[in-house]
Amino acid sequence: MSYLHHSCRRLLFPIFIACLAVLAGCGAAGSAGDAENTPRSVTHVLSPGEQVAITATDTLKLERVNDSRCRKGAVCVWKGYVSYSFSLLNSAGATDVVLSDSMPGGASSVTVNHLTFTLLDVDPATPPALNAAEPTYRVKVKITQGALPR
Template structure:
């Protein structure tokens, strides 16, 4: 059986360490690039009619709240749901977005282009009483920029 000389083993060890250093450097470069592509998130609380600029070219407006939930004290044949209708406004026009965590066929998160809109919290969380005045609705939405479609 052939044995490697001491100097040849040292050479191979040095070569292996150099290769690992190069690979580690490649990993660090890839991580730095990934950090630049990491999505950024902002959270906004809106009431009907309010709008907020979310990018240099995009504005989000809460158009209306559709609350068909069964009011406290009422007799209902179904539970109902609450949904939030938004408009994403930019130079291309308006895109309708509907968020709901209880609407049949609805979604609590929607992606449009490079933006993802996620319903975080709603106020009021429960339906108002049967003869109560219409509540002041507020919705908390997380907007993630730079999210790539999957």
């Protein structure tokens, strides 16, 4: 009986290894296919006038910052907002993209041509003092490629 058990193990072990190899190959192929369909994200920090290449054909440029927030020490009727105006540049021309987390009718995430732009962080986070010089604005934006339009 012991001999039979040992023979079965010697016969089944290579079959077991072969099955594992086949399963591993199927899993690897499935993972690669899924990775191609998974959106990729990168994060960039831009100041007005700066631009960054997103793809081989697309460039994102931060055109301007509109900061209407009530400055510290001022008396205001409303709290205001800050918005960021970008240009998405490619061979077809320029497309305007505006991001804001507080602008009426604005959005902190916008999808254009399978690219989603999401506002992550702004600097300065609070408005400057009433008589302070214009701050150096910086915006952190996440760009997700392969996103479906919303």
